[in-house]
Amino acid sequence: MKIDVKNIELDEESSKAENQIYLGDLHINEAYVGACLIEVGITTLYHARDEPAAALITQAEEYFRQQPLTFYPYENSGKDGELLQPSLRLEIALKVHEHFLKEAAEQRRVFDEFIDKNQKQAIIIGSPGKKGTLITLTHPIADILNFPVLRKDLAELIRHSILPKMEEGQQVLNTNIPVSILQQAGLKESQYFFKGEEQQPPNKKNNGINGPSG
Incomplete structure (x- = not known):
């Protein structure tokens, strides 16, 4: 079951709020099934665009319910994490999290x-x-x-x-x-940005967002 979230954008009304909201297009097995909303670290919502999309969403939900408990490590925490039941909501949150990690890495590279x-x-x-x-x-x-x-x-x-x-x-x-x-x-x-004594390349730290929310 392939899950993807495309065209992720910040909801302008939440841009100055403590918990920002992002909107995206949910795709299941390469098919666009509807919009999704992600409030980082809080909740993940989605809805089907039509009946075929609703059927595909139901299929995806059932697929994840049948998966075994999975360990999800906390970001930058070594061995710490949580043992969670996979779900479509959690998978969407993970995809959005991956998107921001890639975006942050590219910004840092530039x-x-x-x-x-x-x-x-x-x-x-x-x-x-x-x-x-x-x-x-x-x-x-x-x-x-x-x-x-x-x-x-x-x-x-x-x-x-x-x-x-x-x-x-x-x-x-x-x-x-x-x-x-x-x-x-x-x-x-x-x-000052650099804390060292000798000339070195820039320090490449990972600037990610908080962990996924189910």
Whole structure:
């Protein structure tokens, strides 16, 4: 039994609510059977578009009722999880969850590429996961870090020319500036994205949504 949810979109009326609602098109065995509504972590609803679709939904519900209890791990929790009875609602929630994981991974890939491409000779300020503002330097940062005097100059530049321009919630997004220099420049921990000392590639964390809801 193949379940898929396509054309997933945020319900605009819930966009600012604590629990956002998403709408999608439910497909069973490649056939469109009707719309579904997913309130992440709360509930999943669906309805048939016509009688043949209703019959297919009933068939899918019965199929999942006959499946054995299945262990569903919590996201990023190692061995923790729940033993649940598979259901059509749970399968829909899982498909939507997979959609957001893929979407988040793609957004992170684009963000990481932007940072990696532009940080070599610029300081980037903005919000994590989003493209930021570039302040171009006269020398590559890798060269600056080779000289103690220039490292001090970089800290002073950030203190006097970058920090005053940063708005609430913004960070220095570079991953190639040691945290010691950022702290020397007067940045708080919440004001810089990278927490390491050596030049490294961006940290690829999984930005997913909460676990599925049945």
